[in-house]
Amino acid sequence: MVNDSAKIRVENLKAWYGQREVVHGISFDVHPNEIFGIIGPAQSGKTTLLKTLNRTLEFTSGSRMQGLVEMDGQDVYNIKDVYGYRRRVGMVAPLPVGLPLSIYDNVAFAPRSFGLKDKDTLDELVQKCLEQAALWDEVKDRLDSLGTKLSGGQQQRLTIARALSHQPEVLCLDEFSIAIDPVTTMKIEDVLMELRESMTIILVTNLIQQARRLAKRTMFLLNGDLVEEGDTEKMFSGDAANPKTNEFVSGAFG
Amino acid sequence: MNNSQKFTATSFTRSKETREKWVRYLMFVVTLLMALPVILLISYLVHKALPVLSLEFITDIPRNQMSAGGIWPAVLGTIYLVALSLMVAAPVGVMAGVYLNEYAKDNWFTRLINLAVINLAGVPSIVHALFGLGAFVLFAGLGESVIAASLTLAVMTMPVVITSTREALSAVPMSFREASWNMGVSRWQTIRGVVLPNSVSGILTGVILEVSRAAGETAPIMITGATASLTFRQGETVYYLLGEKFMALSYHLYYFSTQWTPPRLLLDEGTGEMLPMTQAAIEHAEAIPYGTAVVLLGVVLLFNSLSIAFRYYLRTHRKW
């Protein structure tokens, strides 16, 4: 299914670590302003896939990729300004990372590095991002304290706030709820529904039900292969095209 | 619990335990035997240096054909050496460390650089001296001078800075860099904004060590410009031009202890006569090399202690 209005288009994507091929030729589209779910057991190539999307795979030594990744119809691996491109993709890694800077600087770091200096604009941006990440109320009185001293759940929300700080067009979340409690997870899920208005969201999740709650369409990866991609409701209602998908969503393995 | 259930030591385990105790004592004595003589030796040096040790000894120029007065020109020369070599070794060494830890890929070329760093640290100091003589004094035409000697020292001490920079940088978790890269922040901005601020104190410990090494080295400077025979007039401000020969603490100590004997006769400034040295003057003169040794040792140990203290501070003040 080729959609010309796709925000992100991936075609025949392969990736290797050394000699080991971990993604075996995947093709899919992500539509603008949708939440696109990716599910699959561990080691199925989900994180590697995300890394090829924002061109950070090259930081892993010995890694290699092949295939086409397009954003807005442009081959992203032909973009010269790689930093400018990465800015357009927000990435939230599974483990929370507070940078050893103040909470304020954690969020202001990326905008500053892109040349934003105006104090008022920065203040406003920092507050907006922290509010969106459901963290503002907890930290507004201690923006000067270290980001690394926050609790795990708070650091995860700080990571989300950082990912929003550079105004991405696409936001990738890699199992963001792994380190936070259910209540906060629900809060962030609400935020994601709101953010969908202004950006495209790719949600890799370990919680199958989370994909069901949020994503309109979902893709199921297994051992680096795309097993099935399609309407989330259909996939979860038990009449998925591939029997493996049915087994996975019903909890038979994974 | 009744008594019969308690475990009691058999004679076998008892003998094992005694042996272990003795081994422990033996090892402790061995370790002490290493440290103790050195502490005794240093106390002996300080004891012999007592007649000259004072603040004036450091700030005064040598007088009476070097048999009296202080060692200020040598102290100043050492300051020149340290400062100049630091100006080269610190930036180049730190950047080389940054390259190796942040930019270098894991390939044969990086391994070659690593081997070079190891070997650079292992080249004998006198070979560094020959290099300095060939490269800086002759080839670059700097002559036997403070600048040639400092450059020689810089090359020699650079591995210290490179190694400690690498260690400091690699202590910063990889996840910080990844988080920063994910935001589209460039490699250099990441290094500037996240990596360096959190390793700067570790890098400083290495730089301090470089200072200590540069202050103590003798061989590399003795054929690239150090001299002991400069004379200064009283009241004259002591300074060196970069292209001039210079005095330095370490070379001063070598010269004093191997090539120098106190003069028999001294000019009496009041009468203009040549008079034999008094017993007290001879004793004072003989204490000068000891005083020089103690000052040099003091400088080096001070900087090393600083570096160690810095490391302890770091360990207790981590940001993550």
Added chain:
Amino acid sequence: MQLQRSKWKAFYEGLIEWIIRICGISAVVFVFAIFIFVFWEGKGLLFSGNFSVWELLTSEKWDPTHEPASFGAARIILGTFSVAILAMTIAVPFSLGGAIFISEFCGARLKEILKVVIELLAAIPSVVWGFIGLTVMSIFIRDLGSNTGLSVLNGAIILALMSMPIILSISEDALKAVPDSYREAAIGLGVTRWQMVYRVLLPGAKKGLLAAVLLGMGRVVGETMAVLMATGHALNNPFDTNPPFFHALMEVKTLTATIASEMGEVERGGEHWQVLFLIGVLLFTITFAVNMTAHLVVHGVKRK
């Protein structure tokens, strides 16, 4: 709100990254430069008719100022190795014992203190060690029947004291690198700590310990000021085919000290000057080989 890196900034970062790359290869450049410059100054003599490497290494006749000069450094080489080997004989048992004590037998607090002391010992400049040899150690050696007290033994003791902190700290690192699970397994089998050290730790750390000894050897061979001041600096061969085979109280000359003491007095560019540079090349080669061997012992021919 426009988030866009300015062109100027990208240029500035590119520039910095280039400078960093250049600094990164500086170590390689320096090592090659050292070899080339030292070799360059000595090459004239090396390729001239009246010099042979074989003579340099085997002839005992060192008379560089005489006409015609003879450049036989055999006694100097023997002197170097006599001091180095004796120094290692003294230093290795103490260093290994100290390393074992610090890593296995002492409490955390004492360990910290000892490590600081040892680090400070390693920092004492070699000229101060030489001075100690000249003024203090020589008093004791004179009692053993030497005239000046400056001798192989004096130099060896000084070098041993100098190299012990280095050998000790590298050995301690090697012992520390043995996984704790080995220790726990051994203790779990009921052996004493000493048996554990002897049967588990030492075999487990043997590569690192060998490297420590080799690196210590490299340091000792290359050390200049201490031997220059403590060995008396006379052209002798301390080895003997008759008993006692080795004269520890003899004054000897070493490679490093020969360069250091004669460089100041020779005619620039003359044959004597050149032969000193060739000795420098020899020293560079020896220490290079020792360091590489130590590296290969630890890391193997190919890095994993």
